[in-house]
Amino acid sequence: MSINLRTVYAFAREMYPKTSKETIQYGTAGFRGKAEFLDSVMFRMGVLATLRSRYRGGSVIGVMITASHNPEPDNGVKLVDPKGEMLEASWEAIATDLVNVSDQELEQQVAKIIKDNNIDVTTSSQVFVGMDNRYHSPRLLKAVADGVIALKGNVKEYGIVTTPMLHYFVVAANTKEAYGKPTEEGYYDKLIKAFELLRNGRLENGNYRNSIIYDGANGVGARKMLQFIKRMKGTLNVTVINQGIGVGKINEDCGADYVKVQQSPPKSMPEDVKPYTRCVSVDGDADRVVYFFTDDKGEFHLLDGDRIATLIAGYLMELVTQSEISLRLGLVQTAYANGASTDYIVDQLKFPVSCVPTGVKHLHHKALEYDIGVYFEANGHGTIVFSDNAKATIAQVAQTKESAKTLLLLIDLINETVGDAISDMLLVETILNHKGWDVQDWISSYNDLPNRQLKVKVQDRNVIETTDAERVCVKPEGLQTEINQVVAKYKRGRSFVRPSGTEDVVRVYAEAATKEDTDNLAYEVGLLVQKLAGGVGPPLTKPNSSAHL
Ligand SMILES: CC(=O)N[C@H]1[C@@H](OP(=O)(O)O)O[C@H](CO)[C@@H](O)[C@@H]1O
Ligand SMILES: [Mg+2]
Structure with missing residues (x-):
């Protein structure tokens, strides 16, 4: 098999020209941004996944098209390594260079990756691709597949699946099915069989009741839960809300991120839900889950x-x-x-x-x-x-x-x-x-400290640099000292700031002994970020309002 890199170049220029002039960063979980700028990124990730598969001796590499908990207009891509892990850190830099070169430089850049990593392009390769249910995902999936085909790789499309399902397929295939069958049915079978054996016919026990409400975030997690329900023979009674079929935007006023950050149930929660009913929310690609319930006074409780x-x-x-x-x-x-x-x-x-x-x-x-x-x-x-x-x-x-x-x-x-x-x-x-x-x-096992997260808009979030597992801010100079001074005023106070790797914001985290203190601490630290890290946009709203979240 011979690879003509001209094909890659021609494909890219004709079908997937690079439209964004801004540098695209490899974020916390891959590339993410407005869907209209991602076609060239996706094509190039198809190319990269094929090269990575050859580099790893033909093992399957996964490409998942999703922007997870982000709003509907966003999309993104996560790469899955042969053992089901996220793409190895050293290749994040390779991926970043590849998505940022111009169309004219692409051919040369691909040649460089092949040479630097000693990749034998005549060997076989396999890429599995999946996507969430955003309306632009099918278009972006085609771009990934074309990237694979441009390098004469093999591509298998799984259509709409959750991110963890795609990880499972990759590992199942790479372990020659020791981990399970690399099919949707294989995934359901494995989980449901283990779950039912663990229940062993005992559906209720002590205070445990066998029903839950499941918020699917209008995403793929809703569809797949409906598939689970069909196959589970009533071993768990699940009521799925925010199904995203026909109505509702992905993650809008619902889903795990909304529930966690807003510390409230999804807006569409049915009114007649009894106090203390177990409820769960998943995010847009169903790799996160949180539990919550409302007590008999109508107060919300989160189990994160x-x-x-x-x-x-x-x-x-x-x-x-x-x-x-x-x-x-x-x-x-x-x-x-x-x-x-x-x-x-x-x-x-x-x-x-x-x-x-x-x-x-x-x-x-x-x-x-x-x-x-x-x-x-x-x-x-x-x-x-x-x-x-x-x-x-x-x-x-x-x-x-x-x-x-x-x-x-x-x-x-x-x-x-x-x-x-x-x-x-x-x-x-x-x-x-x-x-x-x-x-x-x-x-009742322990009492959470009240906590709060804020998002602060700044001109360039990369001016913030952190160390010690992000708990200490080293740049801009002076910010950490001022944060320390503010934190010292609050009993059990703790706060840190870091640039988000998925959104164009700086995140502020605060916790303290009381809710009021927590809100004030978050607000004060938010103001410091605005002052010392180039805040833009409207001023932060004073506590006791959720308008600034
Ligand atoms: C505070 C928070 O929840 N941050 C999330 C969010 O990352 P940021 O880099 O904070 O935007 O998205 C990541 C990917 O889903 C997830 O791993 C992470 O925990
Ligand atoms: Mg997610």
């Missing part, structure tokens, strides 16, 4: 990624202890984790905990250092990874001990390749069922 992580970690530790096996367990968080959750993990669970920069790629890598690594972002994005040693030990002990048998089934239920909202939800349901817990039992 930190809660999910602590619930899972505690349960896994119980099972490991009962199984009398010695494994290294650890939990990974980011600076956004609620301080109370970290205290609970360290003081009560006595679990080693570490803090890494935002972005699942960082958490995933850290979690791999443990035999059982639990990682979750506060926003509900996370999973659990098991080392080969853990799997082998558990399988052996499972021959004689029930607790280890349960662990083995949990491994099948968990999508280890990346955070998976549906798999995570089924896992939480399993644990609550086994413990006989309702949401009140769950939330």
Whole structure:
């Protein structure tokens, strides 16, 4: 097979010319932006995925077209490496250069990647592509596929799937189906079989009731949950709201990000929902999940990624202890984790905990250092990874001990390749069922510190640089000192700022002993960002109003 790089060049110029003059950055989870500027980015990512597949000896590489929790006009692309991880960090720079060169330089840039990485372009390659349900996703999927074809690679299109499904397909194919069948049906089968075996016919237990309300964020997570329901034979009664079929924009006034950041239920919540009903929200590509409920006074309560992580970690530790096996367990968080959750993990669970920069790629890598690594972002994005040693030990002990048998089934239920909202939800349901817990039992394990996030618009968010897992701001000079002075005024105060990697904003996080203090702290730090980091746009609104969120 010979590759004519002229083909790449001609394709790009004729079909996918580069229309944006601005430099495009590789963000927290790949490239993201307004959909109308992304055609050339997608074509080039198809080219890159093909090169990466050849570089990795023909292993399958995944390309997911989605802008996750972003608003509907945005789109984006996430690349999946052979073991289901996000694209290796060293290739992020290669990807960035490739999307930013002009159409005229493209041929030369592709040749450079081939030469620098010693890629044999005559070998075979395989790229799996999936997309969310944004209306511009099919157009962008075609651009990715054309990029693959331009380099004579093989492309398999999965159509509309969740991000974690695509990760699963990649790993299933690369493990020659040891992980499961690389099909949609294979994915449902694997999860549902494990879930039903774990229920073992006991649908309700203690305070646990067998029904939930599921907010699908008008995204692909809604459609796929409807598929789960069809196949689950009533083992869990799920009512899907924000289905996104015909009405409703993706993530608008609903979904995991809205619920977490606004700290309120989706706007379209049915009025007749009984107090203490378990509700879940997933995000636009269904890799995040948060739980919430409203109490009998109408007050909203959130059970976010930190809660999910602590619930899972505690349960896994119980099972490991009962199984009398010695494994290294650890939990990974980011600076956004609620301080109370970290205290609970360290003081009560006595679990080693570490803090890494935002972005699942960082958490995933850290979690791999443990035999059982639990990682979750506060926003509900996370999973659990098991080392080969853990799997082998558990399988052996499972021959004689029930607790280890349960662990083995949990491994099948968990999508280890990346955070998976549906798999995570089924896992939480399993644990609550086994413990006989309702949401009140769950939330009483510790009290969250009130917390708040603000988005501050600045001229160039890259003027902010951070260190120490983003908890300390080193640029612009003086900002951290002023933040420290403000934080010192508040009991249990903690605050940090960082540039978002998915939106053109600076994020401010604050927590403190009371809600009022938290709102004031966030506001004061927001003002500092505006003052010292080139704030633009309207002035921040004083606390006790959500207008500035
Ligand atoms: C505070 C927050 O929730 N940040 C999110 C958000 O990243 P930012 O870089 O903060 O925009 O999107 C990422 C991708 O989904 C996710 O990994 C991350 O946790
Ligand atoms: Mg997402």
